[in-house]
Amino acid sequence: MSFIDTDLQPRFPNREFTVDAQGIIKTETNTAELLGLISRFHNESGFELLDTISCTDWIEEGVLHLNYILYSYQHNQTLFVKVKLPRELKEDGTKRTVAELPSVSSIWPQAEDFERELWEMFGVNVVGHNDLREFFLEDWQDLPPNRRDFDTLKFVNDHFEFRVGREDAKSVAEERKRLKELRDMEKAKLSGETE
Amino acid sequence: MYKSNQLVKIFHGPQHPGITGNMSVELDLDAETIVNATTHVGYLHRGFEKLVERRTIPQAFTIVCRICVPAPAPNEANFARGIENLAGIEIPEKASWIRTMVLEMQRITAQFLWMAGQGGSLGLYVNPQWAVADRDFMLDLFEELTGGRVYHMYIYPGGVRRDLPDGFLDKLSALLDYYETRLPEYDRVFFNNAVFKKRAIGAGIVDPSTALKYGITGPVLRAAGYQKDVRKYAPYEKYSELEFDIPTATESDVYARAMVRREELVQSFRILRQIIQRMPKTGDYQVKLKNHHQFKIPTGETWVRTESARGEFAYYMASDGSEYLRRMQVKGPSMVHAMSLLETVLKGAQLADVAMIMNSLGTCPPEIER
Amino acid sequence: MNWKPDIKGLIEPFTALKYLFKRPATITYPDVKRETPAGYRGFHVNDQVKCIGCGICEDICMNVAIDMVTPEEIKNPKNTSGLIPRVDYGRCCWCSLCTDVCPTKSLKLTPEYVLVTEDPNDFLYTVPEPKGDIQ
Numbered sequence: 238m239s240f241i242d243t244d245l246q247p248r249f250p251n252r253e254f255t256v257d258a259q260g261i262i263k264t265e266t267n268t269a270e271l272l273g274l275i276s277r278f279h280n281e282s283g284f285e286l287l288d289t290i291s292c293t294d295w296i297e298e299g300v301l302h303l304n305y306i307l308y309s310y311q312h313n314q315t316l317f318v319k320v321k322l323p324r325e326l327k328e329d330g331t332k333r334t335v336a337e338l339p340s341v342s343s344i345w346p347q348a349e350d351f352e353r354e355l356w357e358m359f360g361v362n363v364v365g366h367n368d369l370r371e372f373f374l375e376d377w378q379d380l381p382p383n384r385r386d387f388d389t390l391k392f393v394n395d396h397f398e399f400r401v402g403r404e405d406a407k408s409v410a411e412e413r414k415r416l417k418e419l420r421d422m423e424k425a426k427l428s429g430e431t432e
Numbered sequence: 433m434y435k436s437n438q439l440v441k442i443f444h445g446p447q448h449p450g451i452t453g454n455m456s457v458e459l460d461l462d463a464e465t466i467v468n469a470t471t472h473v474g475y476l477h478r479g480f481e482k483l484v485e486r487r488t489i490p491q492a493f494t495i496v497c498r499i500c501v502p503a504p505a506p507n508e509a510n511f512a513r514g515i516e517n518l519a520g521i522e523i524p525e526k527a528s529w530i531r532t533m534v535l536e537m538q539r540i541t542a543q544f545l546w547m548a549g550q551g552g553s554l555g556l557y558v559n560p561q562w563a564v565a566d567r568d569f570m571l572d573l574f575e576e577l578t579g580g581r582v583y584h585m586y587i588y589p590g591g592v593r594r595d596l597p598d599g600f601l602d603k604l605s606a607l608l609d610y611y612e613t614r615l616p617e618y619d620r621v622f623f624n625n626a627v628f629k630k631r632a633i634g635a636g637i638v639d640p641s642t643a644l645k646y647g648i649t650g651p652v653l654r655a656a657g658y659q660k661d662v663r664k665y666a667p668y669e670k671y672s673e674l675e676f677d678i679p680t681a682t683e684s685d686v687y688a689r690a691m692v693r694r695e696e697l698v699q700s701f702r703i704l705r706q707i708i709q710r711m712p713k714t715g716d717y718q719v720k721l722k723n724h725h726q727f728k729i730p731t732g733e734t735w736v737r738t739e740s741a742r743g744e745f746a747y748y749m750a751s752d753g754s755e756y757l758r759r760m761q762v763k764g765p766s767m768v769h770a771m772s773l774l775e776t777v778l779k780g781a782q783l784a785d786v787a788m789i790m791n792s793l794g795t796c797p798p799e800i801e802r
Numbered sequence: 803m804n805w806k807p808d809i810k811g812l813i814e815p816f817t818a819l820k821y822l823f824k825r826p827a828t829i830t831y832p833d834v835k836r837e838t839p840a841g842y843r844g845f846h847v848n849d850q851v852k853c854i855g856c857g858i859c860e861d862i863c864m865n866v867a868i869d870m871v872t873p874e875e876i877k878n879p880k881n882t883s884g885l886i887p888r889v890d891y892g893r894c895c896w897c898s899l900c901t902d903v904c905p906t907k908s909l910k911l912t913p914e915y916v917l918v919t920e921d922p923n924d925f926l927y928t929v930p931e932p933k934g935d936i937q
Binding site: 257259261285287288289291292293294295302304310313315317345346347349350351372373374375382383387389390 | 473474477479481482483485486517644645646647658660665666732733734735746748750752758759761763767768771772773801
């Protein structure tokens, strides 16, 4: 009997749980149910610890995949509670998502920092958080930098200068082609002369 | 004139004697006692998580070690194991043994660096001199094994990058002998020092009742009376085959954490001695990877954990079927230790103890900001 | 008040003083140099007789430190592009990926690692030929 059959499924009969190859239990929910579900996992199923909140930007699907990574020391089990958050931003220039994410900092104080990071780096609109301040960045007016549509290379090119003295670098493919053409021409010339 | 009801605001940092990296703590002081503390980070943000998204796997592997200065090896191991999980690579037996050895050697260097910082934050300057010098002997071995002293770039997806040099294990064994003769001297100068005891006992107490829930890991958790270690509850590489104890203490103060770390040093010696005995003589040490443009990883996600000297180092990785990772998220112990935990522990502490407490909690700002 | 001084803890730290009478653990650097192990990742060398100018080192370098430039003289007739690598040591991180992927193993790292110069352009490092036998 796995941990899902003995512990999770009886408590959450309508919920679907999957286990991946590494033994991580996964379940998906939405923002409305999130807080209630997570506090039930915490209070009833022995998942004491919120390890981190991971966020992946799936720009093709238009969603941010959030994983609330819970760990139970008691059962030695890891649980991913997945939330898909629509990634479009508000049009009022705040660069935060239209969709709202409830804060779990009432259960775990360390979630405050994780959510601050989500708010700053992905523009997730966290509600119910009492301390949303700048975390790593300073006076950042641009798009939240960890979103996929933020172009790092363009940012670097706009803000920094490259050192001079490296302009003599040549492309290997182009140089090969040029040399080959040169050799072919010489060959043709040579064969023309001999004929 | 000093008024007793007025709070003084002091900015502690961003440069510190005891910790690696820059981080500041804003302190509200009532005379010498701290009333309120707020951590400020942002001096070291380098955007590794974003950079990894623009690099192929072999290219990305060379920058992950730079996430944490005192302990680069757990980062490399996490990255390599994550990629192996996603791509379904099995690594050779010998590579796994070498990795375990490197991780354990790294834990020793990190403990010495902690010891140096702890002494420095108290003004016991003999300790930093000795600890940094003794750490250097281990770095010499790293240099011989990997070619780099601090950033080894050695643990690679698919194994390790080089084989063991001739006579390496003998040198390691001799170094462990030397370390064992040094430990009693450290006891006399540092661990049993009356000054250290006077300062450390009862300072910086972490509440054990909330320690598990708040995501505290490593020696800080173990000094609060919990026998939890990633190497035991989620063993990776060869740790399940090795014998070692997990030291604990119940006092949960700076001194208890120091003694836990000292005991962990002894356990690391013990683990390394077993590894020296059991290291396979022959065998492959790596699996050859494809050209970096063709090395594509199927879509998936993974979560890997390593026990560094300061606590649990964990990576979340997601791939999207291309040669790039879609996301790599780093969660080091400091994300909790230096933020929400430090702010609570500092309340009621003395100004002079701030550096000591920060060091004792295993603060490392580079891994908060990545 | 119960006052019990920790005599042992107060006196024992002074045992460190015995190191005053021992030889220093450090070396006097410019006079005595420490030996670098053979596998150390220091400056590059490029055996131009072997280099085929394929540019794989330039391709894998994630710091974009390697430029392919035209040498004064092409020493390998099989060098199809007629280019050799030049390394910008302002960017190089000595990860040695370039030497790992080098198909002819002409590019190598040496245990040399000291470069002192007043001209920042010297950090655009024209990779020299290896001196003697370097593994």
